[in-house]
Amino acid sequence: MSLVFATDSNNTVYCGTHLGLFKTTDNGNNWFQSNSFQDTAISSILIDAANNIFVGTGYYDNGNGVYYSSDGGNNWIHLGLEGKVVLSLAFDSNRTLYAGTKQDGLFKTANMGQTWIQHQSGIEGVEVFRLKINSQGHILVGSENEGVYSSTDGGETFTQIGLPISHIQNIDFSPDKNFIFASTPSGVQRYNRTTEIWENKGLSEVEAVSVSPSGELYAATFTDGIYRSSNNGDSWEFISNDVIERYNFKAITDSILIDAAYPNLRISTNAGSSWNTTSIRSSPFRSAILYEKNTETIFIHGFLNQSKIFYTSNYGQSFSEILAPTSISSKNGLAINSLNDLFYSSTQGDNQFYGIYHLNYPYQNWIKLYSGITYSIKIDYDNIIYASVNNGVISSEDNGNNWEIIFNENASRAFAQDLNIDDNILFIATNSYGLYELQIPTNIMEENNLLLSYQLYQNYPNPFNPFTKIKFSVPKSEIVQIKVYDILGKEIKTILKEFKQAGNYEVELDASNLPSGIYFYRMISGDYSETKKMILLR
CATH class of the missing domain: 2.60.40.1930 (Macroglobulin (MG2) domain)
Structure with a gap:
């Protein structure tokens, strides 16, 4: 976690760390730790005009709400929100205290914690990492991953403004292509391509979104289960939560669902009414799912004694297997071209194994096409390969023999978790800077024809x-x-x-x-x- 600082009118500096609260009265030459918060993360500090100190506790977990001291931190009073991770604090002009939490929205109290009122309409699952209130009472919420939200009604409702979402696991499209759905830590984000507006549609810690052929939207969360929506995310139906963790999910057809969960991958043949657990083990680094519609073949990266790619043409009744070229890939690390050749991207491991691999049908020997960490891979209808690597997005028009960089915005600080294509537009979903659109030049097709x-x-x-x-x-x-x-x-x-x-x-x-x-x-x-x-x- 980052350090947080606050200074009172006596120039005493307070510092919140993951190990507790510290203060210095001599410009940092000597520091003294508060005995009340040893080994307790302090994520926010607020000091009022009377030098009263308010702190929010917890960071990833182990939060215990808000504490208050009126004597320079010697003694503390618990103001409530027990069990909550409090990331930010602010007063409005009426001295109503607001507390922004990790997953539970915004709380406020007008009586020093005797009662708290919760607000999370529009910020469901959003980490309220920063909190500011202006003189008119307008509230601005800054999320570490999901941009900026605004409320003009005292926190009753929030609207996302300005900065877009940032950390995206994967994206999918509605059947009419008007909506883009993104899986993010703060829930399902929906982008309307007509109005160009993002909306948070609820849930939290969403690992994957997937849209069935008929338009059913599925959202798979890390620990809170699988949800389904028949109205593009406006409301959700709970489906299942029979596993400890899940890493990836895909709606293959209207009835066939694949759940890359811990400890074992599961398959449903009845739209989630029941599940069959396979012997294939899943993990955060072995959870890629790929469906080849023409042959109705499902490919899954998993683990069974060794890292392998399993494939089935009968929806999981039986599996064939291929030894994977490396042990670790991303959830978007498999692709297939129109010749049924398989492509695999290696995300982590020894340096000599990083890269993109190609396996000719009928799947015998892997050939390495590119050396370097590769996060996701996509192949379009013309067999042009697109891949996310450390220095941006690269493409190849000759089956991986030659590569060129086609996108490198913020590449030194972010990478593309997912790549998707619609109507000559390459969508690049990043881990830190949101979603980008890249127009694929039409002259690529023309150049390809010249080389035919x-x-x-x-x-x-x-x-x-x-x-x-x-x-x-x-x-x-x-x-x-x-x-x-x-x-x-x-x-x-x-x-x-x-x-x-x-x-x-x-x-x-x-x-x-x-x-x-x-x-x-x-x-x-x-x-x-x-x-x-x-x-x-x-």
Whole structure:
């Protein structure tokens, strides 16, 4: 914690530390500790015109409210708020004493602690780290992580003003993309992209937010359980709190939920009505969850004897596993491209293991693409990789062979916890400076087209049943055909025959009417042709 200081009219200086309260009467040459607060954190000191001293106790925990001394700190009277961590104190012009707490909002007393009135409308879960009241009675609350709030009605209600939220764990979008939801220590923050206004929607210590396909908003807190909202966070329904701690959460479908909790990861197949506990162990450094919609495959970073990545295509009925390249990654440290290749970012560990790793489908050998601490990774529809590293956000257009810095604002003091993409905008959620938007230049697409060559990619998934996707690239505008043949070379299906502009494309094969077996697919475009093998396995 930071040191806090206050000086009375006799030039006696009081200092609050995590070990108690100290004072000096000779400009710091000698310090004397108060016997009343040994090993008790003092987070705030307020001295009035009569040299009465008020202190707030606690910091992370072990708070015991507010104390008062009228004799220079020799004797103390407890004014209440027992068990509360009090981070800030202030008087208004009527000598009403206000106390800002760690998680319980703002309290005020007009009778020296005989009765306290609690106010937290608009600041639910906010750490009231700093507190100022002007001569008109307007209250300003400064939070260490969530910006500045204002009240003009004596604390009855607060509105966030000026500075945006700062510490964000992850973000997600409403289905219509009008709202952005952010998980923060002081709750779920909602940003309206039309009005450009942030709102605190309640809860506290939120580790992850996730929106289901139908728009159900889930908020997973560290120790207080999982909550669900059907109205974009305006009200919450409690779902579950059967674990000690949780580190990450994802709504895969409207019914499939993944809870990276301690000690073991859990899966619900009925929207949280019941949970199945797996043998996969979760931790703050092994809790990444990734869902690949095309193959309906869930990837989870966990621990079972060793650090591994587990994946399932049957919503957790069975798992396959891959040995992870390092033991530690972030909750946003997994990504997958359109070829079903897996990417992993290493956050902590030995220096030689920091970085970004790539695993070609069908998942055999990891290749290191980048050296350095990496906090999060994201891949867009054109297979451009974005990653948060120590010196900002980097990107690669050639599968990690070359990297360039595309964002480095406040990079020396903050890093991006999460990256997300919507409509050519890269959203960068940082651990100290809030949420940034970065417009992805449209000329990236144009440049990519200039570098295109004829390319037919391996289908994914492979083996498949009965649907699979085939991606291909053409460098110029012309007729493109993709045909399917059986093992004897007999043409059995044409899945594409149309004019295409230069670019990257993807088609889907429906093999519902075909028997199991080995098949071949062939791309023909101008003088170019290429054939690849695929397996239909029922």
